Amino acid sequence: MSLGLTALELARIQFAFTVSFHIIFPAISIGLASFLAVLEWRWLRTQNPVYKDLFKFWIKIFAVAFGMGVVSGVVMSYQFGTNWSEFSRIAGSITGPLLAYEVLSAFFLEAGFLGIMLFGWGRVGPRAHFFATLMVAIGTCISMFWILSSNSWMQTPTGFTIENGIIIPQDWLAIVFNPSFVYRLFHMAAAAFLVTSLLVAAVAAFHLLKGRRDDLVKKSFSMALWMLLFLAPAQILIGDMHGLNTLHHQPAKLAAIEGHWETNTDEGMPLYLFGMPDMEEERTKYAIGIPNLGSLIMTHSLDGQVKGLKEFAPEDRPNSLVIFWSFRIMVGLGVLMVLLALATLILRKGGKLYEHKLLQRFALLMGPTGFIALLAGWFTTEVGRQPWVVYGVLRTKDALSPVSAEQVGLSLVLFVFVYFIVFGIGIYYMLKLMHKGPEFIYSNQDHTDIAVLQASKRPLSSIDDAIEQIEIENKQRGDKHND
Numbered sequence: 001m002s003l004g005l006t007a008l009e010l011a012r013i014q015f016a017f018t019v020s021f022h023i024i025f026p027a028i029s030i031g032l033a034s035f036l037a038v039l040e041w042r043w044l045r046t047q048n049p050v051y052k053d054l055f056k057f058w059i060k061i062f063a064v065a066f067g068m069g070v071v072s073g074v075v076m077s078y079q080f081g082t083n084w085s086e087f088s089r090i091a092g093s094i095t096g097p098l099l100a101y102e103v104l105s106a107f108f109l110e111a112g113f114l115g116i117m118l119f120g121w122g123r124v125g126p127r128a129h130f131f132a133t134l135m136v137a138i139g140t141c142i143s144m145f146w147i148l149s150s151n152s153w154m155q156t157p158t159g160f161t162i163e164n165g166i167i168i169p170q171d172w173l174a175i176v177f178n179p180s181f182v183y184r185l186f187h188m189a190a191a192a193f194l195v196t197s198l199l200v201a202a203v204a205a206f207h208l209l210k211g212r213r214d215d216l217v218k219k220s221f222s223m224a225l226w227m228l229l230f231l232a233p234a235q236i237l238i239g240d241m242h243g244l245n246t247l248h249h250q251p252a253k254l255a256a257i258e259g260h261w262e263t264n265t266d267e268g269m270p271l272y273l274f275g276m277p278d279m280e281e282e283r284t285k286y287a288i289g290i291p292n293l294g295s296l297i298m299t300h301s302l303d304g305q306v307k308g309l310k311e312f313a314p315e316d317r318p319n320s321l322v323i324f325w326s327f328r329i330m331v332g333l334g335v336l337m338v339l340l341a342l343a344t345l346i347l348r349k350g351g352k353l354y355e356h357k358l359l360q361r362f363a364l365l366m367g368p369t370g371f372i373a374l375l376a377g378w379f380t381t382e383v384g385r386q387p388w389v390v391y392g393v394l395r396t397k398d399a400l401s402p403v404s405a406e407q408v409g410l411s412l413v414l415f416v417f418v419y420f421i422v423f424g425i426g427i428y429y430m431l432k433l434m435h436k437g438p439e440f441i442y443s444n445q446d447h448t449d450i451a452v453l454q455a456s457k458r459p460l461s462s463i464d465d466a467i468e469q470i471e472i473e474n475k476q477r478g479d480k481h482n483d
Contacts, residue, residue, distance in 0.1 A: 008400050010408040011083040014415060016382070018076045021419055023378060024371055025069030030144055030189070031196025032062040033137035036117075038223075040130045049440075050215045056121075057216075057438035058200075061430055063118055066110075068426045075415075083408060087389055087399035091167045094160060094175060095150050102146035110139035141189070148188055152181040154390050155381070156249045167393070179249055183242040184381075190235040191377065194337065195370035197231060200224035202367025203434045205360040216438040218354055225344040225353075225363075232337040239334070240297070247298050247306070250391060253384035255309045256320040257327045258294055259284035263308040268292030268301075273328075277320035282310060284320075315387065323384045330376040333369045340366055 005013070036055055043051035077099070080088045088096070116124060116132035124132070159174030160167050169175055204221035247254045255261075259277040260269055261284065270289035277284045295304040309317055340362055347353045385391055389399040 005405060005409070007403055007405040007408050008397055010405055010412055011079075011400060011403070012396070014083065014408060014412045015076070015079055016379075017412070017419070018072065018079065018415060019378070019382075020375055021423055022069065022072040022076050023374065025065045025072060026140070026144070027192040027195045027371070027374055028065040028199070029062060029069050030140045030192040031194075031199075032058055032065065033133075033140045034193070035196055035200065035223075036062060037130075037133050037137040040133050044126060044130055050219050053216055053438055053440055054220060057433075059118065060433055064426055064430050064433075066114070068423055072419075072423070082411070083401050083403060084389075084399050085401040087394065090165065090394055090399070091154075091390055094153060094167055094169050097169075098146055098150040098153070098176070102143050102150075106139045106143035106146065109142065110136050113139070144188060144192070145185065148185045149176045149178070149181055151381075152184045153178045155184070155385055156180040157390050157393055162393075167390070180242075180245050183238065183245050186238050187235070187242050187377075190231055190238055191370070191374050193227065194231050194235060195374055197224045197227040198337070198363075198366055198368075198370040201228065201363045203437065205363035205367075206434070207437045208354060208360045209357065209364065212437070213354060214440070216440065220438070221354065221363075222348075225341065225348075228337060229341040229345055232334065232341045236334060236338065239331075243298065250384070251307045252309065252312045252316060253318055253323070254298070255307055255312075256318045256384060257323050257380065258298075258306075259287065259320055259324045260294065260306060261308045261310050263311055264295065264303075264305055268295035268303045269298065269306045270294050271297060272324075275324065277324050279317070279320060284324075318384045318386045323380045326376040326379040326383070330373045330380065333373040333376070336366065336369065337373075 036059055039051045039055040039058070042048070043055065080092075080095075113132040113135040116129065117136050120129045120132060153175055156179040157167075158178045159169065159171035161170050162168070200220055201224035204217050204224065207217045208221065243254070246257075256277070258269070259272050259275050261282055268291065270287075270291050271293035272284060272287050272289040275284040275287040275289070292302045295306060296302055298304060298306050309320065343359055343362070344353060347356050347359055353359070387396055388394065389396045
């Protein structure tokens with residue numbers, strides 16, 4: 001079942017598919033873990049039950065996302081042995097230890113405290129529970145550290161030698177803190193927190209549009225939008241510095257992102273807002289750009305010189321059409337995030353933050369954009385690295401396992417089928433929880449020993465039990481009111 005594609009093309013599609021599914025869930029986990037830590041800290045400081053109610057609501061979303069992130073990550077890692085065994089053989093002495101450090105320092109930390117975080121209410125003291133939440137949040141960030149270190153090394157490899165065709169580590173500090181690592185780490189961290197901020201704001205906006213005006217919804221909306229106001233402009237600044245780093249270390253990727261074919265010598269490089277890069281004709285069709293702005297952004301000079309794609313051999317060029325548009329989708333959504341943040345700041349000063357329906361609709365529509373921008377950014381990064389799996393060192397075609405197109409095609413079809421069923425159900429479950437929204441009933445409801453035991457046996461179904469209990473008690477309140 002080759003679908004008319006080569007084994008290399010199918011293996012790349014399969015990895016792109018699995019990593020695209022996977023990255024969504026760690027982004028939610030990273031952002032929500034920190035958000036939960038902030039909520040619990042605020043509850044400990046103020047004893048305001050609103051923070052505890054919000055914690056108990058969002059921890060359910062976190063638990064589902066965390067579980068799906070672990071499962072999808074394990075599946076993805078198997079492909080290093082099945083489809084990319086040559087990559088593992090040649091570069092495994094570097095990528096293997098980096099991933100092992102992630103397991104030893106991050107995954108064990110998360111796993112050790114996750115149970116206390118999820119089911120520790122009523123079993124441990126409030127401060128001990130907060131410590132567990134904090135450790136899980138720190139664990140997710142440490143995990144991000146090592147994963148981004150490994151990926152960044154593949155983009156800007158340093159600290160190694162090649163012996164008998166095998167990459168041998170020489171300087172682990174240079175490997176871990178490679179030239180692009182810091183920029184990618186902060187860019188990804190900001191992206192994860194933006195994903196969470198937009199998700200929390202969208203859920204709150206949905207309930208505001210339904211007519212809710214209680215403290216749970218208003219507090220969620222306010223906290224998420226304050227975070228967005230800080231993160232959206234910061235992400236643009238981080239992205240600019242990341243772009244300058246890419247220009248220095250991966251000039252072919254930068255030229256492909258900009259659809260820039262000819263090296264400008266007598267004038268500045270334009271910034272194309274629209275265009276259709278043609279890899280065969282070596283030009284960008286229908287280009288609409290702003291003169292000199294590309295040079296100003298890339299070199300901070302109106303007439304700064306930037307290498308064009310024609311400076312690189314055709315076999316060394318990434319696909320400009322793909323990353324030209326994935327980059328612009330990411331940047332365009334980033335601009336909309338800034339506009340949303342500024343609009344909320346203006347309305348906050350006017351005291352209309354919770355009553356302006358147009359703003360709430362805007363926030364609701366922006367909910368998925370964090371995920372879209374995240375995926376667009378990763379497509380830009382990974383497609384832009386091609387045709388290299390380790391930039392300038394190991395070509396993607398040379399990293400492939402000796403597998404047939406039929407074998408990879410069959411596994412790809414199975415992955416698509418299973419992923420859409422399993423993760424489709426998980427995403428539906430999360431959306432169902434968000435549709436229910438946070439409830440005040442949790443304020444005075446600690447986990448009893450019986451409830452904890454039941455939840456530990458059936459952790460996900462306990463969420464449904466809580467929702468059903470809410471519906472029953474709300475109905476009882478309504479009946480009393482009618483009487």
